[in-house]
Amino acid sequence: MGLAAIIITPMRDAAERIKPPRALYTNFPLGLTLGKPGNADFQHKVLRAAFNLLEETQGPVISDFPITISSTVSEPLVCSLPPRVNSELHPAIDEAQALKAAYERARNKNKRTSVGMKISPDDIPEALARFAKIADGDHWDEVGFPDNSMHGTVHDIRAYYEELACELAEGPIGPWATERWFYDETEAGRLILNARRAMRDKNAPHPIWFYLAPGARQ
């Protein structure tokens, strides 16, 4: 006997074309396969709908989960940022250093971190300094990023901020809330967007600058 497979997918079009044996289509934000972080009841509803597909006698079959989670309508993250500590530092570096304790608390509590794809938490101030140089007009090849490390470095910076935000935030974490907080509210996120725009405006190869933030961001 083989494996009975069920896929929980946010891409109905792909399921219609690929025809997996059993597909539960979920109109959820991408990355939130089970819908709501921290909400076990909701996640169990999704799993129940998925496992119910095992009752089907033939396939392929696609079922639509009846609840939609909006990607654009959610409570903004309520997460205060620290006041400036050292005005001689770039604001993003000052901010990242001031938030270190919150990040460590989150990591110790959750016993995990996604930081480490390319850099360690201790390297984040230096990485932000490199992005500051790019934002100020320096060529991206000359600021000291090792080959093919820029995207992973941004993921590490973003993970650092998003993990500490989950620790500090009041209330549930809504869809895309940490991403919006990071790029719209924090000095580090705004710096990365500025560096991205600077690279774009200097005709950097598209793959180099484009993936430093979600594609729909300008």
Next chain:
Amino acid sequence: MDVVDNDAAMRKFAAGMPVPNFEETSFTRPKPLSSAKVAIVTSAAIYREGGNGFVGNDFHYETLPKDARDLKLGHLSPNLDRGGFAADINVAYPIDRLNELAEKGVIGEVAQHHYSFAGNQPETVSELRLDTGPQCAQDMLNEGVDVVLLTPV
């Protein structure tokens, strides 16, 4: 500030991508769920602390022991809500939920091993279809897995 709907942009982009054509859908009916062994296969590129993670054009998979919680999100795309995983691994890897279902007898057993691939793949997904995908399936068959829950990211 206008809220950017990145998901709509990504869905539109994905709708235009070619997909592999399978002439036949493999449809297996398992034993009753209450006695079935269930494994998760995710494309969230999850890996363990100390591991090498994933790189571009990466077709390998990580094997995750069921009790492992030192998990990292190694997905290379910025076009997903990465904060969800930061808050709760179960949004992409519902291992705690499966354990709860096993305790209640809804599922027979949680597999000892679960698997993670990288979601960013070439459009033919040839290497997954012909090499590492079948290898992963064999690993699950060797363990006696009955039901696979796929959580693409």
